Amino acid sequence: MKKSRIRNTSDLSDECNLLSNLLTCMESDGIERQEKQGQKELIYSSQLPLKWGCNSDRVELFKQYEKMGIKIDIAGIKKDDNLFIDVELPEGWSKQSTEHAMWSNLIDDKGRIRAQIFYKAAFYDREAFINFSPRYSYDFINYLPQDEKGYYDIIKVKRKIDRDEIHQGFDDRYRRDIYIYYEDMYEATEEKGQGKSYRLEIII
Numbered sequence: 001m002k003k004s005r006i007r008n009t010s011d012l013s014d015e016c017n018l019l020s021n022l023l024t025c026m027e028s029d030g031i032e033r034q035e036k037q038g039q040k041e042l043i044y045s046s047q048l049p050l051k052w053g054c055n056s057d058r059v060e061l062f063k064q065y066e067k068m069g070i071k072i073d074i075a076g077i078k079k080d081d082n083l084f085i086d087v088e089l090p091e092g093w094s095k096q097s098t099e100h101a102m103w104s105n106l107i108d109d110k111g112r113i114r115a116q117i118f119y120k121a122a123f124y125d126r127e128a129f130i131n132f133s134p135r136y137s138y139d140f141i142n143y144l145p146q147d148e149k150g151y152y153d154i155i156k157v158k159r160k161i162d163r164d165e166i167h168q169g170f171d172d173r174y175r176r177d178i179y180i181y182y183e184d185m186y187e188a189t190e191e192k193g194q195g196k197s198y199r200l201e202i203i204i
Contacts, residue, residue: 009123038121
């Protein structure tokens, strides 16, 4: 069975891409449509990004894929597209689109989000990466009513100001001899108290 791959919109050696990108530039909503199309191609493809967040270390990425049971095809790295790699997801796993054309979710067989995938298909600034979700997470439900909230007090706390902070804002005597007056400098506030002001749901 032929694997479905994501079209490289930035490949200018492809005449079809040149024509498509020209039409994209001419239409008022062309870029938005190209990004939505890119999301569809990602969802129905057998590929995942070759980049983990801002980290370009593929070795660590491949280890993470392996830990999650995602099989990678090193031979599936194409010279004409260094953003994606061919993969085989575990049984029951899938990719789902979100309301934002650049973000999609990797879903496991229990319906849990295991990773968020960013893909910007715009030909002039094409980019893709994946961010993995922790095994356990939480979601905000609502703020607690006033009578259930915890209490906090704000108090002044003395601390030394870093020397990097000693520039504008202090008078000449501090700037002339910071060592003499350094101990005189303090400013800070600190919150002390206990309790919560919101309710969370633990997602397992």
